[in-house]
Structures are given as structure tokens and as C-alpha cells.
Amino acid sequence: MEPAEAEFLAEKELVTIVPNFSLDRIHLIGGDLGPFNPGLPVEVPVWLAINLKQRQKCRLIPPEWMDVEKLEEIRDQERKEDTFTPMPSPYYMELTKLLLNYASDNIPKADEIRTLVKDTWDTRLAKLRLSADSFVRQQEAHAKLDNLTLMEINTTGTFLTQALDHMYKLRTNLQPGQSSQSQDF
Amino acid sequence: MAEAYFPVGPGLGLEENFLSLDDILMSQEKLPGRAESALPRLAFALGQGSKPGDSLPEGSKLEIPLWLAKGLHDSKRRIIFLELPKIYKEAWRTVFSADANVVDLHKMGPYYYGFGSQLLNFDNPENPEIAQTILQAFNSASLLQTFISRFRRVMDCSQNAYNEDTSALVARLDELERALFRAGQKGLNDFQCWEKGHASQITASSLIQNYGKRKFTEVEG
Numbered sequence: 001m002e003p004a005e006a007e008f009l010a011e012k013e014l015v016t017i018v019p020n021f022s023l024d025r026i027h028l029i030g031g032d033l034g035p036f037n038p039g040l041p042v043e044v045p046v047w048l049a050i051n052l053k054q055r056q057k058c059r060l061i062p063p064e065w066m067d068v069e070k071l072e073e074i075r076d077q078e079r080k081e082d083t084f085t086p087m088p089s090p091y092y093m094e095l096t097k098l099l100l101n102y103a104s105d106n107i108p109k110a111d112e113i114r115t116l117v118k119d120t121w122d123t124r125l126a127k128l129r130l131s132a133d134s135f136v137r138q139q140e141a142h143a144k145l146d147n148l149t150l151m152e153i154n155t156t157g158t159f160l161t162q163a164l165d166h167m168y169k170l171r172t173n174l175q176p177g178q179s180s181q182s183q184d185f
Numbered sequence: 186m187a188e189a190y191f192p193v194g195p196g197l198g199l200e201e202n203f204l205s206l207d208d209i210l211m212s213q214e215k216l217p218g219r220a221e222s223a224l225p226r227l228a229f230a231l232g233q234g235s236k237p238g239d240s241l242p243e244g245s246k247l248e249i250p251l252w253l254a255k256g257l258h259d260s261k262r263r264i265i266f267l268e269l270p271k272i273y274k275e276a277w278r279t280v281f282s283a284d285a286n287v288v289d290l291h292k293m294g295p296y297y298y299g300f301g302s303q304l305l306n307f308d309n310p311e312n313p314e315i316a317q318t319i320l321q322a323f324n325s326a327s328l329l330q331t332f333i334s335r336f337r338r339v340m341d342c343s344q345n346a347y348n349e350d351t352s353a354l355v356a357r358l359d360e361l362e363r364a365l366f367r368a369g370q371k372g373l374n375d376f377q378c379w380e381k382g383h384a385s386q387i388t389a390s391s392l393i394q395n396y397g398k399r400k401f402t403e404v405e406g
Binding site: 002003004007097101125129132133136137139151154155156157158159162163166167169170172 | 302340341371378
């Protein structure tokens with residue numbers, strides 16, 4: 001899976017926009033949207049929000065978590081804990097990139113937010129490498145990674161599964177049953 | 186192009202994959218051994234005699250490719266006796282267990298893991314205890330330990346080296362580790378491209394660029 005595909009899934013998330021046009025309720029396959037009234041906030045998927053924004057037909061309201069203080073708190077929490085902490089959105093990286101690229105004029109302190117999210121991302125990836133290393137070192141066969149997001153899994157996923165695949169084969173090289181080690185999952 | 190091409194990967198177990206090019210190359214590697222019976226008219230084929238028709242006396246030293254060794258090796262009929270290559274012997278195993286990261290596996294290999302796994306096929310009937318301890322120790326301690334202790338370095342290199350010359354990093358890696366390194370780099374590069382917004386631009390495929398086709402304007406002029 002490529003990052004663009006993860007982004008595609010992220011575009012289904014809902015954001016609030018303030019349109020400057022009026023339109024009746026529209027019936028789409030994935031659900032009904034609207035009605036749209038000028039000046040009244042309405043929830044739409046990110047893909048539509050970005051499209052409307054590019055056509056200058058709406059103003060975007062940033063998600064609640066996209067705020068400097070909240071993100072600082074999340075970053076500090078992430079640095080303190082050994083395991084992964086829950087993220088404000090399962091697509092925090094994708095949403096930050098999309099919203100900041102297309103609607104940075106609607107988001108206060110866009111640059112600071114960008115830095116904070118990037119910091120959090122770097123912390124989490126360093127943590128992921130550290131835990132992957134100890135996972136391999138102790139020759140574990142399963143792990144639980146509850147709060148990792150799709151994008152994070154995606155960047156190291158292929159590498160990690162391939163490495164574990166090799167390790168499994170090297171462990172089971174001697175006939176099964178003969179070596180006690182290969183059987184004790 | 187890369188997505189539509191599914192090469193057969195190496196087997197990395199007791200059995201190699203029949204159609205894997207990596208495994209075919211790996212099975213060309215030579216094994217030291219000696220003939221346990223006379224082999225008539227085979228000296229030339231095994232690279233020893235001077236003219237076709239010479240026979241190979243019993244006990245002469247041989248360098249046999251792995252695929253042939255696997256075919257000739259038989260615990261009952263004593264045709265050849267195979268030795269472990271020196272990088273899989275005790276002395277080198279000690280080096281690996283001390284610090285696997287300093288070893289240049291590409292010079293030793295380049296198919297260190299695959300070849301080592303294949304060697305487990307020859308448990309020797311003459312000295313089962315030695316063979317068994319060697320293989321057991323070598324499998325559970327050496328080969329896997331090597332992989333495990335080198336894992337961190339491969340991972341860090343492949344995930345941190347963005348826009349860097351990686352040839353120095355890759356030079357000492359075994360072929361298996363190189364494939365792993367490429368997978369790690371691809372994940373990182375794809376993500377960086379996406380972050381910078383390159384992923385949303387449509388570019389000409391590398392196949393077309395390599396064709397060296399002239400542009401329409403050049404033809405006109």
C-alpha cells in the first residue's frame with residue numbers, strides 16, 4: 001500500500017466547513033450531505049471540503065485537536081510513555097498535511113502545528129524502531145500495537161514483515177519437532 | 186513496471202525455490218569436499234585431470250558446487266565427503282557471536298543465510314554427533330543470531346538514510362539483507378515523496394524515460 005492510498009482513506013474523515021453558497025441536501029452513495037446554507041457550519045468529507053475550498057466556495061474550520069496547546073500536550077505525553085499513546089485522529093498525519101496544504105489560511109499558527117505534528121511523528125517512529133529491535137532480539141512471534149496509525153504501519157510495514165518472515169524461516173530450518181526452539185510460540 | 190513483475194523469491198529453508206534466480210545463483214557456490222570412492226572418467230568434469238577420460242582417485246580433494254553436492258550426497262552410498270566451508274565453522278561462528286555487525290557478509294556470501302540453510306541438508310553419517318552439534322549450534326546460535334544482531338543496523342540505515350549515498354552501507358550486506366534494505370528504503374522514500382507532494386504529480390514512467398525517445402518538438406525542429 002502506498003502513502004497516497006492511505007491518504008485516500010483519510011479523505012473519508014469528516015470536517016466542518018462554512019460554505020458561502022446554498023445547495024439542497026445531496027444524496028451520495030456513502031451517505032447524504034447538506035443542506036448547505038451560507039454561513040452555517042456543515043460536516044462534509046475531507047475530499048469535498050478541499051474541492052470546495054479550492055473553488056473558493058467555503059471556509060474550513062480546523063478539527064478540535066489541531067491546536068497548538070493540545071498538540072504540545074500530545075507530544076509531551078508521547079515522549080513520556082514507553083508504548084504508543086492514542087492519537088487524536090487515526091489519520092492525524094494525513095489530515096495535517098491535507099488541511100495545511102490546502103487551507104492553511106483558515107488554520108491559526110499553521111507552521112507551529114506542522115512542526116508539532118512532525119515532532120510527534122518522529123518520536124513515534126523512533127519508538128517503533130526501538131520496539132521492533134527488541135521484538136526481534138527476543139524472538140517474539142506476536143505483538144500488539146494498538147495506537148499505531150495506518151500511515152505509520154505503512155511506512156515500516158513491508159520491511160518489518162519481510163524481516164520477520166526471514167527470521168521465522170531461519171528459526172524453523174531444522175525439522176519441526178527436532179529443535180524445541182522453533183515450536184514454543 | 187516493478188509492480189507488475191513478480192519474481193520468484195529465494196526459498197531460505199531446507200528446500201530452495203526451483204524457479205528463483207537467486208537460489209540458482211546461490212547453488213553455484215562451491216563446497217570443499219573429497220571423493221570417498223574412485224570416480225572414473227570424471228576428473229576433467231570436476232576440474233582436475235588434464236584430458237577427458239582421466240579418472241579421479243579415491244580421497245582426492247574436490248570443490249563441488251552445491252547443486253551437485255546435493256545430488257551426490259547420500260548417507261548410505263559413500264560417494265563424496267563434504268566439509269563445512271570455513272565461514273560456517275567454529276572459528277567464524279565465534280566471530281559472529283562476538284559482533285555480527287563487523288563482518289562483511291557480502292564478501293563471505295553473498296548468500297550467507299541461504300547457503301547456510303542449505304548446508305543443513307548434509308548431516309554427515311560418519312560423525313553424527315559433531316555434525317549434529319555443529320548444525321544445531323550453527324542453526325540456532327550462529328545463523329539466526331547473525332541475522333538478529335544485524336537487523337537493527339539494516340533497519341536504521343534503511344530508514345534514516347534519505348537522499349544519501351547508500352552504497353557504503355549496502356556494500357557489506359548479504360543479498361537477503363539487501364532486499365530487506367531496499368524494502369525499508371522504499372517505505373521511507375514513498376512517505377517522503379508523499380509528504381512533499383510529489384506523489385500527486387503524474388510523471389513519465391521510468392521505462393519511457395530510459396527509451397531515449399525524442400520529444401515531438403525536437404522532431405519538428
